[in-house]
Amino acid sequence: MNENINLLMNHRSIRKFEDKLLTREQIEVIVKCAQSAATSSFIQAYSIIGVTDKDKKMKLSELAGNQSYVANNGHFFVFCADLSRHEQIGEMENKDLIPSIESTEKFMVALIDTALAAQNAAIAAESLGLGICYIGGIRNNLDEVSKLLKTPKRVLPLFGLAVGYPAQMTDKKPRLPLEHVYHENEYRQNNEEYRNQLQLYNNIISEYYVARTNGERNDTWTSQMANMLEKQSRMYMKEFVQKTGMDLK
Amino acid sequence: MNENINLLMNHRSIRKFEDKLLTREQIEVIVKCAQSAATSSFIQAYSIIGVTDKDKKMKLSELAGNQSYVANNGHFFVFCADLSRHEQIGEMENKDLIPSIESTEKFMVALIDTALAAQNAAIAAESLGLGICYIGGIRNNLDEVSKLLKTPKRVLPLFGLAVGYPAQMTDKKPRLPLEHVYHENEYRQNNEEYRNQLQLYNNIISEYYVARTNGERNDTWTSQMANMLEKQSRMYMKEFVQKTGMDLK
Structure with missing residues (x-):
């Protein structure tokens, strides 16, 4: 066992933060750690949008299902799968990359790349004494989220990461055996x-x-899961992903 | 800066390992760290298959494009997106969860969950002085891989993670600005x-x-990317994913 293992094993989501912003240095360290994660064939298929504007944070908080900690935190990151720069590379290098960019395989690659980077960001933040909470709720309404953040074609906001100084203690939920x-x-x-x-x-x-x-x-885990999955949520996702230009071909 | 940040920033892929197996304790610590990662609505939508059988490792190595380090390492993990247990939960709890399970949204959730867990495993391994390499190459032929590992319906092998004692020094590749x-x-x-x-x-x-x-x-990054993406690879993926029962609906 070592410090790193301790940190990993002691993760818990924090949903209440002190009213104290992250410094520019903290933000950059977190982003650099995110970028240091492995990336499939060096594709680096993600972008990260830091949201500091209070009105935008309020709006995101509403869109994510009125989660107050989306608005009130030390910094709010939105992790986006991003194949838009690869489309531009096609133009720069005069090659047709669109069939790849629109394939299910590259959609998966972009999602995995983004998640690996985000998890590094989460761990970096936690190692700095900060708390984190992933916000899948931004996928409730990606049309509005992508308008708010002005994400272009082939960029798909995947989840938020609220980061800040913890103002609550939470317990670690036991995982599956x-x-x-x-x-x-x-x-x-x-x-x-x-x-x-x-x-x-x-x-x-x-x-x-x-x-x-x-x-x-x-409640038990299986009843929780059954109740959650019985409600069909975000069934618009396929259509949205395709509209964004990750065509699941 | 701290030890954890240092570790994250110094990641590099290792493709040559000493002939020394991980201990059971090391494997369990790595898996527990993987399980400690955040999981969307507590869904825990992944499974991990450790491959120790030499013939299976050889076969996987061939399937992944003859990468020797898939066969020769301290331990080989295969990370799988897994919604099969949620299907069973539907039967146990007498609820119809299939529309959710077959949705594009839950496919994305399972991929993200799996990648967050894998990145924790990677960092845990690196903190123990081990090297790691992600192996997307197993997606070259998922039909064969899933037969070899006997993965059932609604389980999708996503990537491998070769772990072991490093037998090479590699440089860290500079990331995008x-x-x-x-x-x-x-x-x-x-x-x-x-x-x-x-x-x-x-x-x-x-x-x-x-x-x-x-x-x-x-070569430049943009030329590398253009050459890589010009070749259409793994275009069978959509069909395979749907056959596996993650139906991208």
Whole structure:
């Protein structure tokens, strides 16, 4: 075990921040760490938009489902999958890169690249004593978000990252049992074992909620997941992604 | 600056490893760190397959384009986007989750979740003095890879992560200028400035190659990208993803 491992293992999302902005230096360190992540074939298929304008932050907060910590934080980053510069490169180098740019494969590459960079940013921030929260809620209404941030064609805002000085303590939620997530040499498919693991995990999660809410909440992981996934959310996504010019071909 | 920042900033891919396996403890620490990453609405939509069987590693190495370090390393992880357990949860909880599971939105969520977890694994490994290399090459032939690893429906192998004791020193490749990747409040779209930044970066990358290859290689970033993207690769991906049961609806 070492300091880095401790930091990784102790992640929890922070949803309340002190009224104190990050310094320019902190922001640049976080972005440079993001850029240091591995990138598929060196493609660097992302851009990061820092939002400092108060009105824009308020508007983003509304769009993300009225999450106050989207407006109130030390800095708000929006991570975008970005193949627009590769389109420009096609023009500069006089080559037709559009079939690649519009492929499902490169859409996946851009998403993965963006997420790897974002996770480095998150860890860099946490190592500076800051708290973070990923904001998938910006995908509630990407039409409005992309207008607000003026993202061009082939740029897809994926998620926000609220960063700031923590003004709350939160507990770490227990994850799925390691043996449920980690397989060796092949994917185990023993349904009975699988469901037993899920039941075991349900007990852990239920106890976690009971202890933290004086018994007011006792839901299991599988019931949480079923309720969340039963509601069909963001079903406009395919159409939006294609409109943005990542065509899922 | 701190130890964590140093670690993040000093990442480089390692493609040659000593003949020494990771211990069970190292593997478990790496997986636990992966699991500690943020996960969208707690969905935990990934699985990790560790490959230790020598024949399987050889076969994966071939499938990934004859990359020897896929076979020869301390441990080989395959990170998979996984919505299969959520399908089972639908059965357990008696709810129809299929429209969600087959949506483009949840496909994106699963990819992002998997990449965040993988980047934590990569950093954990590097903090233990190990080197890492992401292997997107497994996507060259996912049909064979998924047969080899027996991944069920709704599980999509995304990339490998070769981990081991470094047997080479490599240099860190300079990333795009920060001001090219980082925007504030809105996405800047000044094409002239944009192309100037790319030219500047081209010079940096070209000098980087010249210095490291005794002048044998001097390609620019934009030419590299144009050559890479001009070749249409893995155009079967959409069909495969849909066959796997992440239907991009």
